[in-house]
Amino acid sequence: MALSSEVYEALENIVGPDNITEEPATLDSYAYQWMAELVTNVTDGGKFFDRAEAVLMPGSAEDVQAIVKACNQHKLRFHVFSTGWGPWAASPAEGQILLDLRRMDKIIEIDEQNMFAVVEPYVVAAQLQAEAMKVGLNNHISGAGAGTSVLANACCFQGGGPDVIYFASPQDSILSIEWVTPEGDILQTGSLGSGLGWFCAEGPGPSTQGIIRGSLGGAGGWGVVTKIAIRLVHWPGPATLPIEGTVPSYQAALPEDQFKAAFPAFSDWQDFSDAIYRIYDSEIGYIAHRQFVMWGDELQAAFLNIVTDPTRQLCDLEELLEKPEIQKLTEEMQRNFQLIMVGMTPRDLEYQKKVLDQILKETGGWNISFVEKPDVQRYVLLFMLRLCFKNLNFTATGGFIDTYNSVATPDVWASGEIQAGKKLLKKYAGRIADAGDQAMGPIGGQGGGGVTGWEDFVFYDPFDPDSSKAAAEVSDEGDKLKAVQGRPPGGMLLGLARATHADQEARAQKLSKSPEYNWQRKIKETLDPNGVGSGNYFWGADTSKK
Amino acid sequence: MAEKKDELIQIVGAENVIDDPATLDDYSKDSSFTPPKKPLLVVKPGNADDVQDIVKWANQTKTPLVPVSSGKPHFRGDTVPASDGAVIVDLSGMNRIIMMDRRNRVAIVEPGVTYSQLQPELAKEGMRLSMPLMPRASKSVLGGALEREPIMNPRYAWSLCEPLRCLETVMGNGEMFRTGELAGAGVSTSTREEAKLIPIEELMELRKKTQDTALYQYGPGQFNFHKLVSAAQGTMGIITWASLRCEVLPKVQKFFLVPSDKPDTLIDFASKLLRIRFHDEMLLFNASTLATALGEGADQIKSLQEQLPPWTLVLGITGRDILAEDRVAFLEADIKDFAQKAGVSLETAVPGATGEQVAEAILNPSTEPYWKLRNKGGFQDIFFLTTLSRAPEFVTAMSTLAEAARYPASDLGVYIQPTHMGTSCHVEFTLPFNPDDAGEVSRVQELYAKASEELSKQGAYYSRPYGIWADMAYSRNAKHTDVSKKLKGLFDPNSVLNPGKLCF
Incomplete structure (x- = not known):
């Protein structure tokens, strides 16, 4: 279904001829997304999701508003993305237009004294971080990496990450929002809507911000957030990250009296859990994450050697695994996580280091000595502070998803779930790149701690149909195992990819018994009466009308 | 009837x-x-x-x-x-403390639970709750949290809704709904069967088996319902329990008083500490408010007011868990260095008050009668949000308005509370008056109305718009008002919940 010339012209008049296209090859470039081969009911195992009818690149909130109003006038559905990493960036169904917000890439303001920045959708975390650090501030970087949109992570998708323990959940860091509603009105939440600046998220009275995102955002299907103010935190380091080295061993030498990377490790999972509680209670750490186990507990030591040594290559892996010192390190690192301590003053860092020592003493843990090597310190600090190595997720096999995830209190680490996840991955070894325990995730999934958890990474070869099939199977089996335990589904990424591209009526029937999705239907019917938002704002079918 | x-x-x-x-x-x-x-x-x-x-x-x-x-x-x-x-x-009879969990630092309480009831029970478990300034003994903990009362420790204000987490609400249409990770039957999946709202005690027992608790407040789904009932004055739903994030009870705490002749200097100093989170309780008082917080009656308040510095920043630092003494020691040393650079002094006492006296007053619910009534028997507050950097402007504006209304400048109370990690601050002006003096009541009522309007024009943000502030707040944001009314129509279609409040 191509757009009619009348509709195309109407849209072209808004953004100009240079910022709209219905050229098939360009449209297919948007449909080509990670995980496509796994959502077989849409792609039949191919690499492309549904093709959009046109792609537009608006340059301002006014452009967006005009487009959304035109969509309402012509009953045309739209889907929007910012940096667009993953299947939720592709058009969820045929017959929709895509809004690519890459032209809206301005940092509008950094309020140094009141510690916030105002950004447009295509401002990526690394871009904001570079500017914020110049004035001694820093911003949350999502687990999806430094190249992803600050705004989308906060308002439109999930957005958690390694630094949440100190920086707070991104949605708690949102201040005022400018939102083009699905009807094409501009809603400004909090203090902004009263013309008083960006400093406050809530009110007046009940916060309308509550409908813009919940546990998950609208993922491109629920109006368009065109600007947000986001809270920043202090950065006691240099105005520019002193990056040196060669790929993939980029490093940053930071003042040793204020920056310290540690790898606390434990002999059993109960000690691991107890240590996390002690970290929450003693409030140390700027970043806390189980990061490098994403390569698998059997390979993480060897991989770390490769990425911190510019003379090494991936093909050295097998040789390294034969080395006794690597085998010893592998054993030591089995139950470890990464803790980045940043002292606001040298005394602060000294205190944090003493607290960590005490926690390790109490729990029988140790700090992996490998991380004390200067090169490794510099690599780990840069990795964790900027999260600029997300390509590594694809290094092993070219594709990854997750399975058997858990998000709960720290006690979950000692519940047997890690071992069960490992067993599940082993079952599929050979078809997927199993490397043992691949449970990567935040030690503190909320500001100050609270919940923690992991994604069990599944590395598969997207160009091998059997490997792709195995990836989907392991995700599904993780879901089933979790369901038996009364837990949420284990395969978040594939589950969301499928839900995004599902037949909307079938999905609505499936969600019809979930109260939240019935409320979302009512909210959608109220604020998107023409149903022009894409299907990514989910709803349950109204069974009373059946 | x-x-x-x-x-x-x-x-x-x-x-x-x-x-x-x-x-x-x-x-x-x-x-x-x-x-x-x-x-x-x-x-x-x-x-x-x-x-x-x-x-x-x-x-x-x-x-x-x-x-x-x-x-x-x-x-x-x-x-x-x-x-x-x-x-x-x-709802005051629904006053059960349903659960306290020290390991995960969370409590679940019914709406009738008061601060004076909860804090001692939490202390037995090694916890406490971030509290607003000296709530009255009968103040509902849920009431405070739902109404986004600012807490005294800004670094625990991860959002303005802290310490509120999950809740159960009866919406205006009579539907019962749970939020956050306690939505439904304790299984937070998007595909679960229709939620059976089993009793919360049973639910929490079940959740222990999956190492879950009640701390994840977001959702369920793609909207944050807890935000839609916050500062709602009971217009969106009636909350029947809620979970609250608690603090570790400090092992060591020290309170310092930083005196100054004007607020600006203290605000600069406070901003520095907020930025690096080298504080626990952080509050800024003028002499009138601090005297009222400490005094037991009008005479003592007057006497204290004459002794106290014009402005005092109250700064609490704590050691809560491991190496508690070490934490307090390093914080004190660093903060003293910062104070010296900022040209202010970190004191354990100022004329009229010691840090310990202030701590004793502010870390507990108010004794009877409620502290703001002790000076003259009545009072009217004007409070709003702004940024810390703008707070002094409003102090000047309010002083000018009070002077123009012939309200005694020395009676005007000012309390400035940084919140949301320092990105905003709550500014509260208190106008004490004698409720038995009709003329004084009338003058204060007039000043309250005029000052509220004038401060709004100057940028005061009534994020919790009680009474006459509702029209001022909602008239400034027509789209928010429109959306709020639509949401109210969904959740409370017959408008049975507290009609006539806010914009409803």
């Missing part, structure tokens, strides 16, 4: 439906300037099922309900009916 009374008796029993004139008179007014209106009845539910039945009944009979959690006295007009024939839903 008799019919309605009988129907309510069927729900909660005769002893919990009250219509004696004295009680109705009590609920018809509060200590604010809100016009009184007598309710039809007062009903006291004992549990969530009662609440749900009452709301369903209200929908059938089109009866306005006014939820009330805290005990008397009330000061903001939100519990005074705005509609004729209203029934007060007094």
Whole structure:
């Protein structure tokens, strides 16, 4: 279904001829997304999701508003993305237009004294971080990496990450929002809507911000957030990250009296859990994450050697695994996580280091000595502070998803779930790149701690149909195992990819018994009466009308 | 009326439906300037099922309900009916502390639980709750959290809704709904079967098996319902329990007082500490407010006010867990260095007050009578949000307005509370008055109205718009008002919940 010339012209008049296209090859470039081969009911195992009818690149909130109003006038559905990493960036169904917000890439303001920045959708975390650090501030970087949109992570998708323990959940860091509603009105939440600046998220009275995102955002299907103010935190380091080295061993030498990377490790999972509680209670750490186990507990030591040594290559892996010192390190690192301590003053860092020592003493843990090597310190600090190595997720096999995830209190680490996840991955070894325990995730999934958890990474070869099939199977089996335990589904990424591209009526029937999705239907019917938002704002079918 | 009374008796029993004139008179007014209106009845539910039945009944009979959690006295007009024939839903009897979990630092409480009830129980478990400044002993903990009362420790204000986490609400349409990770039957999946709302105690027992608790407040789904009931003055739903994030009870704490002749210097210093989170409690008082917090009666307050510095930054630092003493020691050393550079002094006492006295006052609910009543017997607050950098402008503006109204400058109380990690601050002006002096009451009422309007024009953000502030706040944001009304129409289609408040 191509757009009619009348509709195309109407849209072209808004953004100009240079910022709209219905050229098939360009449209297919948007449909080509990670995980496509796994959502077989849409792609039949191919690499492309549904093709959009046109792609537009608006340059301002006014452009967006005009487009959304035109969509309402012509009953045309739209889907929007910012940096667009993953299947939720592709058009969820045929017959929709895509809004690519890459032209809206301005940092509008950094309020140094009141510690916030105002950004447009295509401002990526690394871009904001570079500017914020110049004035001694820093911003949350999502687990999806430094190249992803600050705004989308906060308002439109999930957005958690390694630094949440100190920086707070991104949605708690949102201040005022400018939102083009699905009807094409501009809603400004909090203090902004009263013309008083960006400093406050809530009110007046009940916060309308509550409908813009919940546990998950609208993922491109629920109006368009065109600007947000986001809270920043202090950065006691240099105005520019002193990056040196060669790929993939980029490093940053930071003042040793204020920056310290540690790898606390434990002999059993109960000690691991107890240590996390002690970290929450003693409030140390700027970043806390189980990061490098994403390569698998059997390979993480060897991989770390490769990425911190510019003379090494991936093909050295097998040789390294034969080395006794690597085998010893592998054993030591089995139950470890990464803790980045940043002292606001040298005394602060000294205190944090003493607290960590005490926690390790109490729990029988140790700090992996490998991380004390200067090169490794510099690599780990840069990795964790900027999260600029997300390509590594694809290094092993070219594709990854997750399975058997858990998000709960720290006690979950000692519940047997890690071992069960490992067993599940082993079952599929050979078809997927199993490397043992691949449970990567935040030690503190909320500001100050609270919940923690992991994604069990599944590395598969997207160009091998059997490997792709195995990836989907392991995700599904993780879901089933979790369901038996009364837990949420284990395969978040594939589950969301499928839900995004599902037949909307079938999905609505499936969600019809979930109260939240019935409320979302009512909210959608109220604020998107023409149903022009894409299907990514989910709803349950109204069974009373059946 | 008799019919309605009988129907309510069927729900909660005769002893919990009250219509004696004295009680109705009590609920018809509060200590604010809100016009009184007598309710039809007062009903006291004992549990969530009662609440749900009452709301369903209200929908059938089109009866306005006014939820009330805290005990008397009330000061903001939100519990005074705005509609004729209203029934007060007094939740103070629902006062169970349902759960306390030290390991995960979370508590679940019903709406009638007060700060004076909860804090000692939490202390036994090694915890405490971030508290607003000196709430009255009868103040509902849930009331405070739901109404986004600012807490005294800005670094624990991860959002303005802290320490509120998950909750159960009976919406205006009578539907019961749970939020955050406690949505549904404890299984937070998007595909679960219709949620069976099993009792919360059973739910929490079940959740232990999956190492879950009640801390994840977001959702369920793609909207944050807890935000839609915050600062709602009971207009969106009646909350029947909520989980709250608690703090570790400090092992060591020290309070410092930083005096100054003007607020600007202290704000610069406070901004520095906020940025690096080298603080726990952080509050800025003028002499009038600090004297009122510490004094036991008008004479003592007057005397203290004469002794105290014009402005005092109150700064608490704590060691809570491991190496508690070491933490306090390094913080004290660093903060002293910063103070020296900022040209301020970190004192353990100033003329008229010691840090320990201030800590004793502010770390506990107010003793009786409520502290703001001790000076003259009555008071009116004006509070709003702004940024810390702009707070001094409003102090100047309010002083000018008070002077123009011939209100005694020395009586004007100022309390500045940084919040949300320092990105905003709550500014609170207190106008004490003698409620028995009609002329004084009238002058304060006039000043309150004029100053509220003028401060709004100058940028005061009434994020919690009580009484006359509602029109000022909502008239500035027409789209938010429109969306708020649409949401109200969804959740409370017959407008039975506290009609006439906010923009509803």
